[in-house]
Amino acid sequence: MDTRSELQATVDAMAQPGKGLLAADESGPTIAKRFKTIGLESSEENRRAYRNLLLTTPGLGEFVSGVILYEETLGQKADDGTPFPQLSARNGIVPGIKVDLGKIPLALAPGDEITEGLDGLARRFVDYKRQGARFAKWRAVYNITASLPSRLAIEANADSLARYAAISQEAGIVPIVEPEVLMDGDHTIGRSAEVTEAVLHEVFNALHRHRVVLEHILLKPSMVLAGSEHAQQSSTADIAAHTVRILKRTVPSAVPGIVFLSGGQTPEEATANLDAMNRLGPLPWNLSFSYGRALQEPPLQAWKGQASNVKEAQAALLKRARLNSAAALGKYDASQEKS
Ligand code: 13P
Numbered sequence: 001m002d003t004r005s006e007l008q009a010t011v012d013a014m015a016q017p018g019k020g021l022l023a024a025d026e027s028g029p030t031i032a033k034r035f036k037t038i039g040l041e042s043s044e045e046n047r048r049a050y051r052n053l054l055l056t057t058p059g060l061g062e063f064v065s066g067v068i069l070y071e072e073t074l075g076q077k078a079d080d081g082t083p084f085p086q087l088s089a090r091n092g093i094v095p096g097i098k099v100d101l102g103k104i105p106l107a108l109a110p111g112d113e114i115t116e117g118l119d120g121l122a123r124r125f126v127d128y129k130r131q132g133a134r135f136a137k138w139r140a141v142y143n144i145t146a147s148l149p150s151r152l153a154i155e156a157n158a159d160s161l162a163r164y165a166a167i168s169q170e171a172g173i174v175p176i177v178e179p180e181v182l183m184d185g186d187h188t189i190g191r192s193a194e195v196t197e198a199v200l201h202e203v204f205n206a207l208h209r210h211r212v213v214l215e216h217i218l219l220k221p222s223m224v225l226a227g228s229e230h231a232q233q234s235s236t237a238d239i240a241a242h243t244v245r246i247l248k249r250t251v252p253s254a255v256p257g258i259v260f261l262s263g264g265q266t267p268e269e270a271t272a273n274l275d276a277m278n279r280l281g282p283l284p285w286n287l288s289f290s291y292g293r294a295l296q297e298p299p300l301q302a303w304k305g306q307a308s309n310v311k312e313a314q315a316a317l318l319k320r321a322r323l324n325s326a327a328a329l330g331k332y333d334a335s336q337e338k339s
Contacts, residue, residue, distance in 0.1 A: 006172045007216040010134045013094050014174065014218060015257035018329045019065035020289035021176075022321070023261070024054055024296070025098035025137065027070060034296070040305035048076045053303060054296070055084055057314040061092035063325035066135065068096045068176070068290070074131050085132025096135035096176070097128050099164070103141050112153035115140050118163055125171035135174035137220070138164040142181045144195050144227065154202045162206035169216055176259070176290070178220035179203050183263050185227035189234045193224045193242045200250035214254040220290050221247070222263050223273055236269075240276035244283065253284035260287075262294030267320055268337060270294035271327045278330030288328040295320045 001009070014021070026034060031050075032042035040046055051073050054060075067088050074097055078087045085095035101117035115138065128136070140157035142149040161177050168175035181196050200221065207214065224242040225234040234242075247258065262270040270291055278287055289295075298320055303313035326332040 003170070003172045004213075004216075007169060007174055007213070010094060010174045011216050011218070011256055014066045014135065015286045015288075016065050017286055018288075018325050019063060020291070020321075020324055020328055021066040021068060021259050022054065022060075022064050022093075022295055023068045023137075023290050023292035024051060024073070025068040025070045026292065027098075027102065028072075031070075034300060035305075038300060038304045044072070046305065047072065049307075050300075050303070051076065051084060052078050053310050053313055054299065054317060055087055055091075055093075057317050059318055060321060063318075063321035064093055066094040066096055068098055068137050069133075070098055074128065074133060083132065089132065094134050095132050096137060096174075097133040098139070099124065099128070099136045099168075100138040106153050106156060109150050109152050111143060111145065111148045112150050113141050113143065114153070114156055115160055118160060118167070121164065121167050122171065125168065125173055129171060129173060133173065135176060135218075136164075136168050137176040137178055139178040139180055139220075142179065142195065142199055144181060144185050144187045144191060149195065149199070154199055155206075158199075158202040158206035161203055162210035162212060165207060165212045165217055166210040169213060174216055174218065175212070176218045176220050177203065177207070178261065179222075180261055180263065181222045183222070183225060183228050183265075186229040186231075187227040188230060188232075189224060189226040189238055189242055192226065193246055196222070196224050197246045197250060200246065204250060204252065214252055215256060217255060218257045218259055218290075219251060219255055220259050220261055222261055223265075228264065236272050236276045239273045240280055243273075244277050244280050247285075251285065255285055257286040257288060259290035262289075262291040265294060267294045267297055268334075271320070271323050271332055272334065274324065275327035275330055275332035278328060281330060286328075289324045291324065295324070
């Protein structure tokens with residue numbers, strides 16, 4: 001298959017109406033932080049057992065079209081000996097990989113950050129593809145204060161995201177472009193909207209300059225909402241209205257799918273907000289989820305590292321996947337939370 005057909009086939013399989021992604025790509029330090037909440041040591045076997053639980057959830061493929069894995073998981077095997085990427089693909093879930101190497105302070109720009117990982121990326125893609133990865137993810141992070149992010153941070157991160165996306169497409173791998181405007185801070189929803197608009201505008205400008213084919217990417221943005229320390233927390237209706245307005249201004253309709261991160265929202269909030277946005281349709285893109293915490297918190301807390309809790313944990317994951325699938329169609333009913 002030529003590269004374009006390959007990218008098209010992958011993006012078609014991922015951006016299916018009513019399906020979203022499971023972000024299970026926590027880095028070593030992040031998964032250790034998550035395991036700490038259940039008093040579990042982050043050993044290689046515990047990480048494998050946890051990812052095994054998630055990926056062997058019966059019926060997950062009905063609601064989830066792709067899973068983002070961390071490099072270590074891409075090379076690990078399920079209980080039955082099947083490598084995780086092959087297991088996912090067999091269940092109708094496209095396997096992908098987080099390829100950025102995390103963020104560091106942006107030089108000469110106090111408070112801003114930049115994501116690393118471009119050097120050698122084309123070479124790394126050869127191995128990832130051989131292991132079964134069909135898409136990739138790169139996360140850029142923007143902190144909000146009265147003066148941040150700086151123009152420099154907005155431009156430098158847009159350039160890195162676009163370079164990554166171009167290298168990814170050349171390798172026949174669909175890039176998920178993730179600019180995350182953090183919800184930490186006491187800023188208003190208006191300030192979040194202003195920053196998100198500037199960030200997305202610059203990202204699409206850079207994607208164009210780097211010749212990235214918009215039909216073959218997915219955008220993974222944050223929702224527009226007041227900072228988590230702001231006195232007035234945003235309502236579902238306000239989050240939906242602000243987010244859709246900013247996306248319409250900045251994201252070309254050639255982009256097939258927008259899959260949100262949850263960023264620290266509770267599982268119920270993340271579902272309700274996605275649903276409210278889809279009820280504002282028709283929208284030019286498929287609007288869905290690529291949640292980490294909002295899908296995994298309930299199963300992680302149910303599991304507690306005990307084999308005897310696996311079934312209960314899988315039921316908790318399947319429930320969130322099912323409710324988010326409904327929200328991706330604007331058909332979520334909050335009364336289903338009790339079932
Ligand atoms: P959260 O949904 O927990 O924000 O994680 C999504 C993700 O992939 C962050 O990079």
